[in-house]
Amino acid sequence: MDHLAHDKKLMYLPEFEHAACGMGFIAQVDGHASHEIVEKALTMLQRMNHRGGTGAEPDTGDGAGILMAMPDAFFRDEMHRYELTLPAQGDYAVAQLFLPHDAEEKAAMLKAVVSQIDEAGFPVLWTRNVPFVYENCGPAAQQAMPGFVQVVVQRPTDTQAGQDFEDHLYALRRQLEKTFDRQAMYICSFSSRTIVYKGMLHAYQVSLFYPDLHNPQMKSAICLIHSRFSTNTFPSWDRAQPF
Template sequence: DPTYSNMFDGPTALVKERDACGVGFIANTKHPASHKILTQGLSALTCMEHRGACGGDFMSGDGAGIMTQIPWELLVQEENSVIADLDLQDENAQRPGVGFVFLPQDEDRRKAVQTTIEDVCKANELDFMGWREVPVNPDVLGPLARAASPSMYQFFVQPPARLLSDKDHQEKQDMQDGFERTLYLVRRRFGVELENRGLTMAQQDDPESDVDAYVASFSSRTMVHKGMVQSSVLPLFYQDL
């Protein structure tokens, strides 16, 4: 298929290919968060390489990803961080929501999608804090994956005032759960508003549609790094890993 996708500027056929995948889960319930768990998770991901396919260039893959807790210390300590003032000492404090979104390579379309996301967040009582361009190393990608690679950004939002609580632990937990539900609903709203503005977002029930945006994750607890790469390439591509 010689046509090209709005988001990826790459062969649409490569974007459309999907199939079943292997899934693993690793956790440490007794110790604080550490990079060791992430390393073990990435190792486990590599062990499932046989569940995926290799591209014709022998470098690209048909998709791999990992979900982790949000690395707050990494994001806070980064130079010019939009969440530099976040207090990490209180483990029960409400954290911002973090969206991970794939955007068009074309600058004008990318800005149009970003503006739409900001407007939807503000219309739903979410205080938009700013954008962060995700640091990646495109040199490790195969030719096929590199041609189809989107622009990757994260954005941060504060919860509505009605979902902030200084009371007991249970009420804080309830408020945090409410924030997660709000983020899910707002994520769904992105697609509606993008369509209203002549743009499109990938939908789970229509994965073959040509799209301008794809939200990999939007949560105050977890984050997803994914791409059309082989498992072993994922941590080489995403410098945060």
């Protein structure tokens, strides 16, 4: 393209070239988890809205999301409401899933997923329907919207906490991905360390769509955000926040 850059007759101006997607990272250096870090990350994400893309429909974004350290206080509080006990931090993991939006299809798929997780030796402690605000995304995103489910699993007794647990979770994730069609079951994250909230959303819509993110118990010491500009692929719920 060098010959174009020096051709004054063309409208192409290389000085206006820019990268597309927007990314940001925030961390508390002493490792202390707080809701303030999550709030600041969401503010940063909102300010990345110009880095994301959209089509002719202005209310549907190309995708955005947030990755954070496992919000232990949040899940401990949520399970306590149902008189359930969560193991020590590091001894459990959470699978963040996109399943079919239809209630019956979602229930059937969840049953199949839970069955395979159990068979793999990971005790399932709890399943949770993730709250969302349907109106806070565009018509195209609503039409393609999946069902949102979290599955909390316990570390197997023959697996060590830490990297050994993470390695086994990754192997289980790959088994699930090979068993089920991506359009019927997509894993946003499956870890004892991190969790991802994402969607076919504008950057500013993420915090509006997921009420969980405003819960004071949603605490983290690190957050990574992403605002997507779709280039050679069409926007979809699963293609948002690729980290």
